[in-house]
Amino acid sequence: MSLAFILDAPPFLTGLYGLLIGAAPYMGLGCFVAAAVSFRSGGGANFEIGGGFTNWIFWGMVFLALPSIPLFLKAAGIPWQPPGSSSVSQAYLSGLLNLVQYFTNNYLVSHLVPVVAAALVLKALLDSAEGNTPIPSLVSALLVLSVQALWTMANSWNLSSDQYGVADGLMNLVNWAGSNVCPAVGALCVIGAVVNFVRGKPWGHLAITSIAMMCFSGIWLLVKSWG
Numbered sequence: 548m549s550l551a552f553i554l555d556a557p558p559f560l561t562g563l564y565g566l567l568i569g570a571a572p573y574m575g576l577g578c579f580v581a582a583a584v585s586f587r588s589g590g591g592a593n594f595e596i597g598g599g600f601t602n603w604i605f606w607g608m609v610f611l612a613l614p615s616i617p618l619f620l621k622a623a624g625i626p627w628q629p630p631g632s633s634s635v636s637q638a639y640l641s642g643l644l645n646l647v648q649y650f651t652n653n654y655l656v657s658h659l660v661p662v663v664a665a666a667l668v669l670k671a672l673l674d675s676a677e678g679n680t681p682i683p684s685l686v687s688a689l690l691v692l693s694v695q696a697l698w699t700m701a702n703s704w705n706l707s708s709d710q711y712g713v714a715d716g717l718m719n720l721v722n723w724a725g726s727n728v729c730p731a732v733g734a735l736c737v738i739g740a741v742v743n744f745v746r747g748k749p750w751g752h753l754a755i756t757s758i759a760m761m762c763f764s765g766i767w768l769l770v771k772s773w774g
Contacts, residue, residue, distance in 0.1 A: 569644045571613040573651040578607030579697060580655065583690035584663060587670070587683050608717060656695055664691040675742075682739045682753075686732055693728060725763040733760030 582603035667688035671681035697720065736757035743750035759766065 566644050568614050570647045571610045573647050575607040575610035576651060576694070576697075577655065578603045578610060580660060580663075580691065580694050582607065583687060583694060584667075586690055587667060587687035611716070660691055660694055664688045667691065678746075680739055680743075682735055685735050689728060689731055689735075696727075697723075721767075722764070725767060729760045729763040733757040736760060 582600050585599035585603055665688075667684045671684035671688065674684055675681040734757070736753045740750040740753035740757065743753060
């Protein structure tokens with residue numbers, strides 16, 4: 548397939564391209580919500596390669612990166628000119644994109660996410676009543692509730708500013724998680740350590756984890772300095 552054919556593609560194909568590119572960030576947001584929920588079911592191997600949490604994070608990154616791929620190709624010297632914003636000019640394609648935006652903003656983030664977080668908090672209470680640690684469910688609830696803030700930040704990052712916009716945005720995400728989510732997780736680990744100490748169960752690993760979580764930003768800077 549030649550480049551000229553791609554540029555002169557039928558209106559339906561260019562419209563479909565515009566629909567996919569326009570919906571990609573919202574699909575990425577859905578993947579991050581699924582990652583936050585799957586964190587609870589990951590047990591002790593949440594970050595194991597091939598686990599549900601890692602898979603959803605990976606696909607979320609892929610969808611966020613799609614709009615910037617043409618910029619990367621152009622920076623690499625490939626004369627690729629994607630269809631403009633008029634690609635979604637047909638009424639039915641434009642309607643589909645508006646439906647995706649409406650579902651994400653007004654249903655998924657505003658209504659469904661708080662319900663899922665509340666269910667995870669309830670699960671944490673039930674875990675505690677059974678004598679199990681409530682931390683995985685509480686951390687998953689925090690991640691789910693953080694999706695709204697993550698979505699607001701992602702919209703302000705202007706990820707398509709250059710070919711590395713998505714990578715810079717993801718680095719901002721890491722910094723944000725280190726300064727906002729990790730301290731909250733560290734506090735939960737302190738509570739878990741106290742509960743385990745009272746119950747006569749091992750608590751030292753939770754205490755060490757809480758210190759590490761609160762020092763995440765410093766540990767990251769230390770690791771970067773080694774490179």
